[in-house]
Amino acid sequence: MTERPLRADARRNRERVLAAAQEAFAAEGISVPLDEIARRAGVGAGTVYRHFPTKEALFAAAIVDRVDRMTGRAREGLAGADPGAAFFAFLRQMDSGGGVKRDLADALGPQGAHTYEGPTRELQAAIGELLSRAQRAGAVRPDIGIDDLLSILKGFFIAVHMDGMDSARRERTFAVILDGLRI
Numbered sequence: 001m002t003e004r005p006l007r008a009d010a011r012r013n014r015e016r017v018l019a020a021a022q023e024a025f026a027a028e029g030i031s032v033p034l035d036e037i038a039r040r041a042g043v044g045a046g047t048v049y050r051h052f053p054t055k056e057a058l059f060a061a062a063i064v065d066r067v068d069r070m071t072g073r074a075r076e077g078l079a080g081a082d083p084g085a086a087f088f089a090f091l092r093q094m095d096s097g098g099g100v101k102r103d104l105a106d107a108l109g110p111q112g113a114h115t116y117e118g119p120t121r122e123l124q125a126a127i128g129e130l131l132s133r134a135q136r137a138g139a140v141r142p143d144i145g146i147d148d149l150l151s152i153l154k155g156f157f158i159a160v161h162m163d164g165m166d167s168a169r170r171e172r173t174f175a176v177i178l179d180g181l182r183i
Contacts, residue, residue, distance in 0.1 A: 014051045016041040021062040067119040074126035084139020
């Protein structure tokens with residue numbers, strides 16, 4: 001049986017719920033209540049449950065969407081003429097927008113290894129390619145592997161969330177991380 005396409009209003013509601021969920025999960029992780037997501041999206045709780053029967057299903061959809069978009073950005077960077085600039089620009093994009101990426105840290109944690117395996121692997125492969133190109137170009141230290149880089153980024157996202165860093169401290173901390181990756 002094939003699924004019928006969503007009506008235009010249902011599709012808009014789903015997109016609003018997904019956008020509100022991404023914002024809420026990025027700030028608070030999976031602990032945010034579904035009623036709060038519904039409120040942020042401007043819809044009733046029933047609308048959320050129609051599209052996403054559980055909070056875990058909504059979280060998975062939000063993470064997969066974010067990871068897919070990041071994978072696309074990483075792949076775009078592979079076309080850049082300057083591998084080092086593309087690598088560091090991508091890392092800046094991961095930290096851009098001022099939102100705490102608690103959801104990404106959650107997704108790459110123990111449960112993420114199984115739940116988001118396909119999208120996470122694709123993202124890791126694209127980032128790994130960016131990293132390798134930047135290393136071959138002499139822009140990034142050669143002793144850093146993809147697992148090292150992901151651990152560093154995950155730690156940064158968690159620290160920002162746990163410490164409630166202001167934007168100046170966050171920027172300084174991220175600058176130290178980027179400087180530590182350079183040759």
